[in-house]
Amino acid sequence: EAGVAQSPRYKIIEKRQSVAFWCNPISGHATLYWYQQILGQGPKLLIQFQNNGVVDDSQLPKDRFSAERLKGVDSTLKIQPAKLEDSAVYLCASSLVGQGNTEAFFGQGTRLTVV
Amino acid sequence: AQSVTQLGSHVSVSEGALVLLRCNYSSSVPPYLFWYVQYPNQGLQLLLKYTSAATLVKGINGFEAEFKKSETSFHLTKPSAHMSDAAEYFCAVSDKGGAQKLVFGQGTRLTINP
Numbered sequence: 001e002a003g004v005a006q007s008p009r010y011k012i013i014e015k016r017q018s019v020a021f022w023c024n025p026i027s028g029h030a031t032l033y034w035y036q037q038i039l040g041q042g043p044k045l046l047i048q049f050q051n052n053g054v055v056d057d058s059q060l061p062k063d064r065f066s067a068e069r070l071k072g073v074d075s076t077l078k079i080q081p082a083k084l085e086d087s088a089v090y091l092c093a094s095s096l097v098g099q100g101n102t103e104a105f106f107g108q109g110t111r112l113t114v115v
Numbered sequence: 116a117q118s119v120t121q122l123g124s125h126v127s128v129s130e131g132a133l134v135l136l137r138c139n140y141s142s143s144v145p146p147y148l149f150w151y152v153q154y155p156n157q158g159l160q161l162l163l164k165y166t167s168a169a170t171l172v173k174g175i176n177g178f179e180a181e182f183k184k185s186e187t188s189f190h191l192t193k194p195s196a197h198m199s200d201a202a203e204y205f206c207a208v209s210d211k212g213g214a215q216k217l218v219f220g221q222g223t224r225l226t227i228n229p
Contacts, residue, residue, distance in 0.1 A: 042205050042219030056216060091158060106158030
């Protein structure tokens with residue numbers, strides 16, 4: 001089966017510019033996650049959706065970051081305006097609904113460089 | 116709040132030698148624990164997970180991990196390293212189970228020497 005698709009793979013922007021990332025989860029996965037992975041660190045959860053509703057966005061910097069999941073399938077993550085410290089890999093993951101034995105499947109990520 | 120500490124940001128072993136990657140966790144509730152592997156320019160792939168069943172968990176590619184509550188540890192081992200094991204390994208904890216709100220450690224880069 002097809003995995004989690006993300007685009008673009010790489011993006012370079014200047015600080016104060018805007019950028020958007022796109023994610024297409026595995027078919028049938030109601031839960032979608034966006035993680036930020038700064039170089040040398042583990043991924044950090046930014047936001048979790050279940051269908052098109054937000055379950056957890058407690059670590060999303062809402063003054064500059066926004067995310068949406070229209071129709072409960074694809075999702076976009078936007079940064080406006082970008083700062084130098086936003087340079088990171090942005091990982092999208094998806095899973096079936098539920099706890100216990102659910103597994104998150106990760107995309108290859110989008111590497112953002114802010115200069 | 117949960118947290119994970121991975122001891123050693125870099126581990127280097129010879130091909131055929133034992134691999135031991137250390138992970139200690141902190142959780143106020145019985146945790147769900149995971150090990151993920153990340154190859155260069157790839158996403159994360161689940162190696163194994165502990166979900167309160169057997170304390171010794173076997174995963175893919177010959178890896179296994181043992182949950183030790185008294186030591187709050189979940190160390191990853193493999194008896195004999197292979198060149199293809201070279202990658203970044205992340206330990207993660209969740210208090211909600213499954214894929215929910217994973218908290219990751221900072222990662223351990225494993226290098227295999229021929």
